[in-house]
Amino acid sequence: MLFVAEAPEILLMYAIPNGDWRGFSVAKKLKAEGLNPGIPDIHVPVARSRYIGLYIEFKRAGGPVKEEQWEKIHALTEQGHLAILCDSAVVALKILRKYLKGEIE
Secondary structure (H helix, E strand, C coil), rough: CCCCCCCCHHHHEEEECCCCCCHHHHHHHHCCCCCCCCCCEEEEEEECCCCEEEEEEEECCCCCCCHHHHHHHHHHHHHEEEEEEEEHHHHHHHHHHHHHCCCCC
């Protein structure tokens, strides 16, 4: 896994499966369990610098961002998180590494 020796906190990172396509019955069950549309795809519940955590939303280059996604990103930012959009895994990994090293202000 990505530089666990340098930043073992990365093991706290988890994916949020809000964006997967599902059948009606599965979607209904997940909604009852707390599915929250618009929440970004990845959460790193680790405080660094002035942020209390990192959220990453993946989008294809040029892909649309839904209004509920912008609203959640804005709300998370207001609460002290770094919440960002990434159009590639390479960019996300660079940001993740910088974040965990405390290099993002």
